[in-house]
Amino acid sequence: MDTYTFATSRQIDFPVCVKINTLEGKQTTTPHTVLLKHPEIRHVGSVQNPHSELYVTAQLWAESKPLGVSMQTPHLFFKNNRTWNKWMELPVQIKDCPISSQIAITIWDISPCPETGSLDHAIPFGGTTISLFGKDGALRKGRQKCKVYRREAADGHSPTRTPHVPRPKRRKPNEPPPPIIAEEVELERLEQLFKKHEMNEIPQNDWLDQLVFQNVGKKAREVEEAARQRSSACKLPKRRAPITNGSNGQAIQDDESSSGSESDDEERFTLYIDFPRWDFPVIFEDFGYEPSRLMKEFSSNLSGSVLSPKPQPEVRYGPGIAAGTTVVDDEEYPIVQIFDPEQFQRENPCESKHRRLVRSDRNAFSDSDQKPNAKMRDELNEILSYGPTQELSAQDKDVIWTFRRHLSREKRALTKLVKATDFSNPNEARQLVELIPRWAKIDVDAALELLGPTYDNPVVRAYAVDRLRQAGDAELQLYLLQLVQALKFEKYEQTEEGLPSASLAKFLIDRAANNFILGNYLHWFLMVECVDQGTDTNAMNRRLFSRVEYYFMLELEKRNPDLRKILLRQGELITIISSISKDIRFSRTNRLQKIEMLKKTLADPKNDLLKIDPPIPLPLDPEVEICGVYPDEANVFKSSLSPLYLNFRVASAAEGSSASTQRSQTHGKYPIIFKTGDDLRQDQLVIQIITLMNNLLLKENLDLKLTPYRILATSPAAGAVQFIPSTPISAISTKYKGSVLAYLRANNPDVSGPLGVRKETMDTYIRSCAGYCVITYILGVGDRHLDNLLLQPSGHFFHIDFGFILGRDPKPFAPLIKLCKEMVEGLGGTASPQYAQFKQYCFTAYTTLRKSSSLVLNLFSLMVQSSVTDIRLMEEQMGMFGGAVGKVRERFNLDVSEEEAVRALDQVLADSVNAVFGVVIDRLHEFVQGWRA
Structure with missing residues (x-):
């Protein structure tokens, strides 16, 4: 099949053009009684001559507003039919036209009697409106057939009163559908074929085409005459629409006269126009506007209770709003999206009112002794099992708040209660502060969550710092990098002397001053942030870290100057x-x-x-x-x-x-x-x-x-x-002809050992391969090639160079786990017992780390405003908790059971072993490195 190609409207730097071809239709004769009563009508051009001179105007409209001025055809003298064959170029480029663009085409007649002395002698002969883009968003091209609405100027509003294809009329509830006329259906099919013939989509044969055109034209006249006869037979006589004089459309024809004459619907006029023909379809493409400043500010300052922006509200125009006083059908209400700056900062007023009623003082005494039933206990257990990054719904918050005193014995519930508390309500904040001292002592990982960017209550943060005191120096060293970043979320008066005793900064200084290992790392972590002049840092943070470093040096000078x-x-x-x-x-x-x-x-x-x-x-x-x-x-x-x-x-x-x-x-x-x-x-x-x-x-x-x-x-x-003294897998592959097993045998030979390698060495290799495969998968480490996979003679396998994490990778189609054929060959192949043991270690390590996923996620949440490259990129793209934390949470597969998570990891391992593109990338990398050398 040929490749389907199209262009977008934003690429078309060409004005909107339309060609006015021919006006076809039969005009009824004005009765003499009307001419006698209004003698000025006899001087109207179309009344005097059925082929009188008419001219056409075209104007582009969008959203009920004109785009540019109207263009006009020259005056022409017609002999037998009204044919212009004139192109009109509208003063608007196609690339600038919105999807709602439509062309209002009006045919103007001449009247010698201007109204109220006006110099405008034009009255509308008829009008029609055609959209520039079709229903599928494609730019119209080629021949178009437009119905002309007699004695009406074209309406450019949305929705228009003069559509080029009439809308189907509404039927009464018990009215049967109109009968399907086979001749009319066949005629519509032939018209579509004629259009394809004009577009050269059907092979042409001149002598045969002429015969077909004549017969189809004859058949079309017969169908039209039959339709006119059916209309006359089925309908009651209608009053003739009045002829108007002047652009304002004032009636000058007697409505009561000619009540028995033919109806206005019988004057069926059709205007044929042409749009430019394109080699390929042209599809509408909207202009990508930059988000407003308010949008950027609110998106960057999303509160912690809002993990993802709410969908923008939809506003529908009611009847009579879309176009003047026109009543619009239900299915035709245009939908517009509006930007509400408060949607990112304020909650639904109804939900807020409901929460205030539920948590009011009148319910305080009933809540104190309220205990959940069996069903409610199951619901509470489900809420308590949520991860630290999962959002609580309004119903979840109400349930947690209602049973807050009952949950005080459950240490997992405190972080959920803090999320459910409305700190803008002094009563709720006071009740939470009273409950915290009586709450069950929380774990250190939960305390880390309370130090994140979404918790700014000083009492809550002071309690989290107090819980950190239970951690030993070795454990605290594991979290020190994140705790230094958490200093950015501290809020206290910078003018006061010293640091608050309950602040995180004071706690870190006290612990670091008593342990030089902690003090060493705290000093260097602070110094890096103090001198960071990057574009994503600000002077306020640098001053903050400098202030903490200053007080740390003062504390060391007091306790131990050495x-x-x-x-x-x-x-x-x-x-x-x-x-x-x-x-x-x-x-x-x-x-x-x-x-x-x-x-x-x-x-x-x-x-x-x-x-x-x-x-x-x-x-x-x-x-x-x-x-x-x-x-x-x-x-x-x-x-x-x-x-x-x-x-x-x-x-x-x-x-x-x-x-x-x-x-x-x-x-x-x-x-x-x-x-x-x-x-x-x-x-x-x-x-x-x-x-x-x-x-x-x-x-x-x-x-x-x-x-x-x-x-x-x-x-x-x-x-x-x-x-660490080691050898890259690429060097091992070159020296030992792609065999890691040969490298292990050369350094640790043992004939009785597995695969000829000493048992302890092979066990170390299996375990280290499994550990790094699981950890690099969870962290989304990318840019893996044989030069940053290292192996020691003792069998210790490890990764270096972590320039791409969280799923980012400069290479396309990179596997989720780097398990190259060289690594598998060192295990004896996929059918060996060593590979089965490797997979078992992977599954055990994965399930073990999933149990501590909250701790890992909390540590990453403390880094959301750090200068780490990939974390910053993820936060810019996806927002708080949707970026780095969301990527790590996705790799943990916390939404499924442990068995399903293990099966998913097994599938990832299988895909990584069979990944062909990774082998190609490794060979290409080796070639580039060899060429550089």
Whole structure:
């Protein structure tokens, strides 16, 4: 089949044109009695001569308003028929015409007797109105047949009184439908074929076409005559419509005369017109206006109770409103959409009134002892099972509020009650404040939800901060990145001295001042936000973070000045490394020269990097103290940003250091990668979530051998990454001919082990593959290729480079999980018992993480106003809780049961294994990287 092609009206930079062809019809003779009574009528052109000179005007209308001036045909002398064959160009471009555009065409007659001395001698002979676009939105083209309404000027209003195709008349309730005349149906079919013939859609044959035209014309006259006879036989005599003189249409013909003459309906005139013909259909396309400033402001400031904008209201014009005093049929009411700025800020007044009545003081005593019945308990349990991002309906809020005292023993219900409370009502706010101290103690993940952007009540936030005090320093470190972002939602007087004792900022400062590990990360998280000058940040937030950092430094000066000096020394270290990294990056030398330049700079005593005395905690990992750097082991990676490889000399490590820290320390060394020109905050967030998920899995005794290496953004355009000795899958594939299994056998041979690999190594590989497949699926990590999939000799598999998350991917048709054939080959293929065990680990990890989905969603909700690239993009596109949080919630599949969620994950794994396009992308990536090298 040929490709169906069309154009849009916005592409047609061409004026609206219409060709006036021929007027056909039989005009009745004016009776002599009328001429005797009104002798001036005999001088009207059409009364004197059935082929008198007429002229035509055409004007474009839309929404009952004229578009431009009317255009007119010249005066012509007709002999046998009224044929103009004149094109008229209207002063409006097709691209500027709305969908409701219609052309009002009026045929004007000449009267020598102007009314009240007017110089206008034109009276309407008849008029018709035709829409510019058809019902399907396509621009009309070719020959058109228009009914002419005698003695009426064309009506350009919506709906028009002079449509070119008459509307079917309404029947009375018991009136039978009009009979179907076979000849008229056949004639309509032939007219459609003639139109296709004119458009060259039907092959032409000149001698045969002439015969057909003659016979069809003869048949058309017979059908018209038969219709006229049936009309005369079936209808009662009508009064003839009066002839008017002047443009105002004042009647000058006697209505009582010629009561027995032919009706006006018998004067059937048809005007044939032409529209330009186009090679392809032209479809209407509306103009995309930018949203108004109010719309942008209200969309960006949606309250937390509104997860998605309400549909815009529809307004219908009533009878007599659409066009003057015209009564419009029900099915023809035009619908217009209006923008209501209050729909994003104010709720339905009826619902508000209902809520006030339900929650009024007169019901307060009855609510105090009210207990739900069995049916209501089921409804309450369903509401309490809602996720943190699910919206409560008005009925849900009323149910929660009614049984609020009964629910005070249920810790899950507090966040739902806060959502159900109308804080604009002082009575409701007071009752909530009285209930909170008596409520069952909530968990830390629920407390994180109360610190989000939708909760601004100071008592509620103070209670959430108080519940955070039950978390240990290690747990608090897992949430610290989000808690720093939650400082943006704090509301207190900035002029008061110090920080409120119940504020989140005061709590973080107190805990960080007592634990240097927390203090180290809090300091660097704040410093990055203080110097962020990005387009999506504002000065108010920078002042806020600077104020918190200032009070943190004051607190350290009071409690332990040595810790403050350590942070200052860390800042000097990062400043020196950043300066060296910039010089290397912008140096116009080759890579080998950059490496020599780096080694020489590190060995220079002026930079104080060769020996650091006394040792200081590494900002990336404060559990490790460094006392210098190894200049000879420094390197510059092959990349456009020229990242630096630095190997620090370790002085000591704290007891209880993390597994990743212990693995990274090889013979007293700690290697890192330092980047300049790249914002690492998104990678830092992903690693933090991976670390959190690893802890959640370990609590369930599920060790998936993950490698949550450390990342620290030291500024919006620089940062450090912990270096884990490993090999990319691409290099393994090249060296071992695409076999990961051969790599594992070479490093951990065991003839008695599974697939010839040591059992512990194969188990580590299976577990780590499953863990990263599930976590990268939940986080929507994209841009996966063989260069950012790494494998250690011990079997630890892990991902790096998280530049695309939340479902974003620069490659088309990317699978939801990166499970390439090299990874599957390392498991022994899809039919091996190792692959079955891999799938089982995936299902177990997925179901385990789904149980803690509220914690993950709450952490992402605290990041909705952060400068993380992909989160910011999602929030701009979809709004609060519809962007980043919505994407993560979608991957958890919380709307279905656990069994259905596991089946969905199984299908995703199967699709990823069989994805052909991913293999093509990997090969293309290898080719591009090889060409660059």
